[in-house]
Amino acid sequence: MSIYEEFGVEPIINAVGWATRLGGYVMDDAVVSAMAQAARHSVDMTELQAAASKVISELTGAEAGLVTSGAAAGLLLATAACVTGADPSKMARLPETEGMRNTVIVPRSHRNLYDHAVRTAGVRLVEVGVPDRFSGAGSRDCEPWEIEAAITKDTAAILYVATPWARPSLDQVVEVGRRHGVPVIIDAAAQLPPASNLKAFIAAGADLVAYSGGKAIGGPQSSGILCGRRDLIEAAALQMLDLDVVDELWLPPKQYIDRSGLRGVPPHGIGRPCKVGKEEIIGLLVALRQFVKRDEKGAVEAWSGLTRELHAQVEGIAGCTARMATSKWGADVLDLIFPGDDAGKRAAAVARELQTGKPAIVADLSKLYEGVIRINPYCLRPEQVRIIAGRLRQITK
Numbered sequence: 001m002s003i004y005e006e007f008g009v010e011p012i013i014n015a016v017g018w019a020t021r022l023g024g025y026v027m028d029d030a031v032v033s034a035m036a037q038a039a040r041h042s043v044d045m046t047e048l049q050a051a052a053s054k055v056i057s058e059l060t061g062a063e064a065g066l067v068t069s070g071a072a073a074g075l076l077l078a079t080a081a082c083v084t085g086a087d088p089s090k091m092a093r094l095p096e097t098e099g100m101r102n103t104v105i106v107p108r109s110h111r112n113l114y115d116h117a118v119r120t121a122g123v124r125l126v127e128v129g130v131p132d133r134f135s136g137a138g139s140r141d142c143e144p145w146e147i148e149a150a151i152t153k154d155t156a157a158i159l160y161v162a163t164p165w166a167r168p169s170l171d172q173v174v175e176v177g178r179r180h181g182v183p184v185i186i187d188a189a190a191q192l193p194p195a196s197n198l199k200a201f202i203a204a205g206a207d208l209v210a211y212s213g214g215k216a217i218g219g220p221q222s223s224g225i226l227c228g229r230r231d232l233i234e235a236a237a238l239q240m241l242d243l244d245v246v247d248e249l250w251l252p253p254k255q256y257i258d259r260s261g262l263r264g265v266p267p268h269g270i271g272r273p274c275k276v277g278k279e280e281i282i283g284l285l286v287a288l289r290q291f292v293k294r295d296e297k298g299a300v301e302a303w304s305g306l307t308r309e310l311h312a313q314v315e316g317i318a319g320c321t322a323r324m325a326t327s328k329w330g331a332d333v334l335d336l337i338f339p340g341d342d343a344g345k346r347a348a349a350v351a352r353e354l355q356t357g358k359p360a361i362v363a364d365l366s367k368l369y370e371g372v373i374r375i376n377p378y379c380l381r382p383e384q385v386r387i388i389a390g391r392l393r394q395i396t397k
């Protein structure tokens, strides 16, 4: 019996992957054990973040880093840092930003539901470009000059959501940002693997980059990484750390937080509700070290192997066609393609039966309206392949 059943909750078969609503990725034993060890001691949290910063710097090439409670928390802290810099009086005023640099430019095609985290800092998003290539009406999106034209004295940052199809190119956006002294914040939450993307955005000149710790890195679900410029990471850390300290006895590690540049100890900041525990910090660091050492090809091959096995087991299934496809992470995934004018409805009916059966099987429904149920292998255990195949046969027969 799992610990969840003790509380009346039944674990699901996760054919989606590292989705937050399903609890993210599953953690490795080494990560779980590191977290349990971390739980047994008290530490100075600023010192721990300074140590984490060293590991993050080493693995990302950034000047400094911070373990956050997720990529979304990283976006809030990144934005706050760009608005306030190292000024504690500005930090104290957030999310009130009158008289400060309080707008963030974003290509309209990069808008997404996580950018609420950016707005939470008290800024207004200024959208530029028309994502015509997604409307079926044309081929244009956003041009670098449109970002440049939107820059004013109130611009705190440019937000860029990294995807392989993002436009303009990051190089072009960084070039505009540099020319005007405006930092570029990257949402790279789900851009891992490949592990090379831990370095790619910093190398391309981004000022701050946010990653999820609970997705492919395999860290705790409530963890993430913010890395980038030393001064901005310092400003971000100051707005998250608990600073209930006595002034004369506040002795943060100098290479991480330079007191001499601060007019006083900042009060609890806008990021204080996004606190991250010592267990999450250690868990994230251990997971991150494993992630960069992981045999990436081997992992992709193992996932593809599960998909091939499932494909073989649902061969000739009634009501739909099973076809392998390649996911954006390079692994094979299985699409169940439903035919006819009401394909979306049929797919939804099958997905519903999968999800409401016992155990619940939750599939990737991002193409449901095209009549496709996708089975992703990332969080599947080998023995679950047979269960999924059996249920599919039963439902569609």
Ligand SMILES: *Cc1c(COP(=O)(O)O)cnc(C)c1O
Binding pocket: 020, 069, 070, 071, 072, 073, 112, 114, 161, 187, 188, 189, 190, 211, 212, 213, 214, 223, 224
């Ligand atoms: C998952 C995701 C986030 C949120 O990440 P958390 O670590 O869950 O906070 C933000 N942006 C994008 C593009 C994502 O895919």
